[in-house]
Amino acid sequence: MYLTKEEELILAGEYGYALQKAMEILVALGEIYGAERLIPIKSAQIAGVSYKNIGDAGMEFLRDFADAGAKVSVYTTLNPAGIGDDEFMEKQMEVLELYRRMGIEITSTCTPYYGANLPKFGDHLAWSESSAVSFANSILGARTNREGGPSSLAAAIVGKTPNYGFHLDENRKATVVITVDARVETFVDYSALGYHLGKVLGNDVPYFKGLRPSNVEYLKEMGAAMAASGSIALYHVEGETPEYRWAIADKLETIAVEEGDIRAVKEAFSDDWSEIDMILIGCPHASLAEIKEVAELLRIRGKPLKIPLFITAGRAVKALADALGYTETIERYNGRIIPDVCFVVSPIKGWYNGVATNSGKSAFYFRSFGFSVRLDDAENLIMEAP
Amino acid sequence: MRLQGRKIVGGKAEGELVVSQKPLSFLGGVDPETGIVTDAESDIRGQSIAGKILAFPRGKGSTVGSYVIYALKKNGKAPKAIIVGEAETIVATGAIIAGIPMVDGVDVSKLRSGKRVTVNADEGLVEIEE
Numbered sequence: 001m002y003l004t005k006e007e008e009l010i011l012a013g014e015y016g017y018a019l020q021k022a023m024e025i026l027v028a029l030g031e032i033y034g035a036e037r038l039i040p041i042k043s044a045q046i047a048g049v050s051y052k053n054i055g056d057a058g059m060e061f062l063r064d065f066a067d068a069g070a071k072v073s074v075y076t077t078l079n080p081a082g083i084g085d086d087e088f089m090e091k092q093m094e095v096l097e098l099y100r101r102m103g104i105e106i107t108s109t110c111t112p113y114y115g116a117n118l119p120k121f122g123d124h125l126a127w128s129e130s131s132a133v134s135f136a137n138s139i140l141g142a143r144t145n146r147e148g149g150p151s152s153l154a155a156a157i158v159g160k161t162p163n164y165g166f167h168l169d170e171n172r173k174a175t176v177v178i179t180v181d182a183r184v185e186t187f188v189d190y191s192a193l194g195y196h197l198g199k200v201l202g203n204d205v206p207y208f209k210g211l212r213p214s215n216v217e218y219l220k221e222m223g224a225a226m227a228a229s230g231s232i233a234l235y236h237v238e239g240e241t242p243e244y245r246w247a248i249a250d251k252l253e254t255i256a257v258e259e260g261d262i263r264a265v266k267e268a269f270s271d272d273w274s275e276i277d278m279i280l281i282g283c284p285h286a287s288l289a290e291i292k293e294v295a296e297l298l299r300i301r302g303k304p305l306k307i308p309l310f311i312t313a314g315r316a317v318k319a320l321a322d323a324l325g326y327t328e329t330i331e332r333y334n335g336r337i338i339p340d341v342c343f344v345v346s347p348i349k350g351w352y353n354g355v356a357t358n359s360g361k362s363a364f365y366f367r368s369f370g371f372s373v374r375l376d377d378a379e380n381l382i383m384e385a386p
Numbered sequence: 387m388r389l390q391g392r393k394i395v396g397g398k399a400e401g402e403l404v405v406s407q408k409p410l411s412f413l414g415g416v417d418p419e420t421g422i423v424t425d426a427e428s429d430i431r432g433q434s435i436a437g438k439i440l441a442f443p444r445g446k447g448s449t450v451g452s453y454v455i456y457a458l459k460k461n462g463k464a465p466k467a468i469i470v471g472e473a474e475t476i477v478a479t480g481a482i483i484a485g486i487p488m489v490d491g492v493d494v495s496k497l498r499s500g501k502r503v504t505v506n507a508d509e510g511l512v513e514i515e516e
Binding site: 021024025032047048053054055056057060061128149150 | 392395448449450452453454456457473474475478482483
């Protein structure tokens with residue numbers, strides 16, 4: 001891989017240990033994946049925030065790195081944190097403090113684009129939250145690989161990333177055409193479609209025909225589910241996403257999705273209300289429009305929920321919901337908006353054992369943790385809930 | 387036997403081989419306190435990788451595995467060197483942050499546990515005692 005004079009000096013340790021280690025990571029990845037050079041990035045988004053996920057090992061690494069004077073050189077935000085008992089929270093706050101010391105904005109969300117960290121078309125990024133990667137690549141037309149925690153941190157520190165994978169035009173072309181012969185109309189329909197395809201497709205770039213999402217949250221949700229049950233980081237939707245016009249190269253294989261495929265996913269997550277002890281909305285973190293919808297549904301329902309409703313969101317979105325009165329309405333009906341955290345990365349098994357959610361991504365993870373799961377649209381959940 | 391691979395992380399090491407013929411997950415697959423492999427699917431389950439030359443076809447599992455490799459090093463239980471068939475992000479990043487010599491592009495199916503081996507990662511070279 002070609003390195004500039006300055007990059008060579010960083011690699012040789014002339015600018016200190018932290019920059020050297022960061023550069024070593026980038027150069028090694030560049031060599032592994034055949035990058036010709038490094039390219040500047042506009043922002044970074046870092047996974048490996050929950051203490052549940054990184055543990056003492058990750059914390060030790062972050063502490064050593066921060067102590068060595070590591071500082072990010074581009075705008076950088078974090079993935080959501082975990083929530084747990086006092087002992088857990090002490091460690092969790094320490095992790096956040098280590099990231100803060102490195103110059104990272106302590107805005108912990110899987111939807112950074114709803115505020116703090118909004119890329120534009122064509123921007124190169126180093127993001128690591130899988131649903132945010134999918135959103136940035138597919139819906140915004142920005143360019144990022146699926147980074148791991150350490151590689152996005154290394155890119156944030158150096159301000160560059162190796163030029164391979166989804167940074168290159170040729171890898172952004174579709175590899176498979178998806179025709180949708182099913183009714184896909186609601187949030188959960190999109191969720192189920194994404195969940196199904198994540199399982200069916202490999203390392204593909206799907207091109208969708210026949211989808212007409214009525215709002216962007218539906219695509220956000222589909223991408224998140226595809227990235228959770230599979231590893232899809234980029235998709236195109238004919239007539240909808242910004243790169244679809246040049247996404248189709250040659251003759252491609254076509255996969256048809258039928259009504260039964262969508263139904264099968266919904267049926268797999270249809271546990272009875274008697275097994276459910278909380279409702280979760282906001283995976284990926286909710287938009288203001290999603291929060292507004294929940295507040296309106298609760299008002300229509302007219303009586304408080306017997307089990308708690310949690311909405312997870314970024315703190316920028318929560319602040320808007322507070323200002324507009326949605327938070328107050330939601331709290332009146334036994335709901336709460338919880339900023340900065342993600343239940344999927346929290347040790348909450350035992351506190352709760354059954355979740356009702358509109359998120360295919362959540363459904364996938366909570367089932368794997370041994371929870372009972374009910375997957376349905378927010379409207380049905382709120383109207384049917386005890 | 388001399389095998390030519392590619393440098394991922396430079397350095398030299400010498401020691402006893404421990405070879406997994408299956409992909410290895412570090413998060414949940416290796417105990418960072420003891421260096422013992424705990425991955426239920428692993429063919430080297432129960433063996434220690436501490437102070438050994440560890441060979442396996444490729445990494446798998448969570449990217450948090452990189453931090454487990456770092457923790458192994460901090461706890462004095464890391465392998466002296468890592469040999470893989472195909473490097474990927476998790477193990478490569480772990481080896482870099484932990485400073486463990488690492489070579490890829492080696493046909494791991496030719497390697498056997500218990501053999502003495504010399505790794506010159508700077509040259510991408512692996513030499514196995516006959």
